[in-house]
Amino acid sequence: MIEKTVAELSEALASGEITSVELTRAYLDRIALHNTELNAYITVCEESALEQARIADEQRAAGSTLPLLGIPIAHKDLFCTKGVLTTSGSKILHNFISPYDATVVERMQAAGAVMLGKTNMDEFAMGSSNESSYYGAARNPWNVDKVPGGSSGGSAAAVAADLCAMATGTDTGGSIRQPAAFCGITGIKPSYGRISRWGMIAYASSLDQAGPLCKSAEDAALLLNVMAGVDDKDSTSISLPEEDFTASLNESLEGLKIGLPKQHFAEGLDAGIEAAIRNAVAELEALGATVKEIDLPNSDLAISAYYVIAPAEASANLSRFDGVRYGYRCENPVDLEDMYKRSRSEGFGDEVKRRIMVGTYALSAGFYDAYYRKAQKIRRLVKEDYARAFEEVDVIIGPTTPSPAFGLDSIKDSVTMYLEDIYTIALNLAGLPGISVPAGFVDGLPVGMQIVATDFAEAKLLNVAHQFQKVTDWHMRKPILRNAASQQREA
């Protein structure tokens, strides 16, 4: 039962085939068996999850038909959850019990979802491998010597290993799509402003966006229905007519115009991944789509602009961690400055400190025009590249990542790690929606295909992804997990 999609579980719960308590128990048992190895969860909420499940079963008995009633979810550990530890993967928040719920958490709760726990992540969402987590790296369920991707690596690993039915994540430069690709699941980064950022611990506020990680495109549509919507508490959330993202899932792809960016099929792309993506595109052509090559000339500058804008915004956002109001404070500070400096230096990890340094430098007197302003100009050029492309095509398709999941501890320097997000980062600069769907395997590791649509055209993405999943079974493949007991027997 635990391997089923949200859509299937909803039916099983509605028909009485299973109760939410039984289902929640099954996930908790599986977490107990496999989390030591996968390290997907930082916090497991056994007692409150079973209590929420019991209430969901009661509500169902009383006639409730909430969309996610009784379905177990995992939240990335940067969504504030009232009364529950919320660390953002950092030591500086090792003791932070959030006094309130994020809007996304509130909406999931209101829809009837049962919270299993909080998932592992790169510290403050800064990373592409999960290795910058203070709580140790999460592992890839397909091969535990490989990274699950990041920053939402714990969520992706948990969904792929059936340690939950669905999960939330956030994406600032690829942090939903890249781990979804590495773990063989479906993950969507909606348009900027589609989902409220209230209660999401901020990394780079003009780029951060929440989204679901799940087992199918249909599930992504169901979750987006719950998560999307304007929120008075987030002034950047955008007011749009309410939309049912499942409504157009079954539309035909006849006449769909697909663009393949030549820059995303160039040097640096793994040959196996290229072959898988070209095969996937051929599947879509067989469904009636047409394909043409397109040009995104400023692609390679996107990563440079991103590493000004994101660190600059991060250096401002992370100034709130001062050891005064919450979080870690150093021992025996001699004065205020010593308290700030040592609390922050002892509380933040190396990558976070590096990005704060880069951001502070870019914003410091005399450098603003050369860095921050220049990066914002390139941001416009990147956005214009996509706008021009969407005059000719309906969706843009390519690989989500240049290579499959890499080995733990195999990438030592920041710049090499940054280049892992080369195909995903431009979307955050442009605010565009993108989805990663499983599209094959290379050496036993999943391949992700990224589909991009124009502003607020998530329904189109989900339609294309769902039609693809109707004729392929990549998204249904499951990793074979070992647990501590079976490993001991083998040894």
Added chain:
Amino acid sequence: MSLTKDDAEKIAHLARLHISETEATEVAGRVTDILALIDKMQSIDTENVEPLAHPFDAVQKLRPDIVTEKDQRDDLQTLAPLSQDGLYLVPKVIE
């Protein structure tokens, strides 16, 4: 742009981060590597391009100036490392 050890110390101070003498050299090197990636931006002329601060060029929405939050001081101060009588405690600032 290449960062010196002194630059690294100055930026660390601006960001209220403590770095030791030995760390400063390593941090300067690593930040310089990142700046080399960033500096590729300078290869393109953006003289007549308007900067984009927000993906949809949106401007800040304003709300009516009315109180919407209730007082949660006592709840929120339970999170503080040190507080007393409704105040946050920090090391002595004024001699």
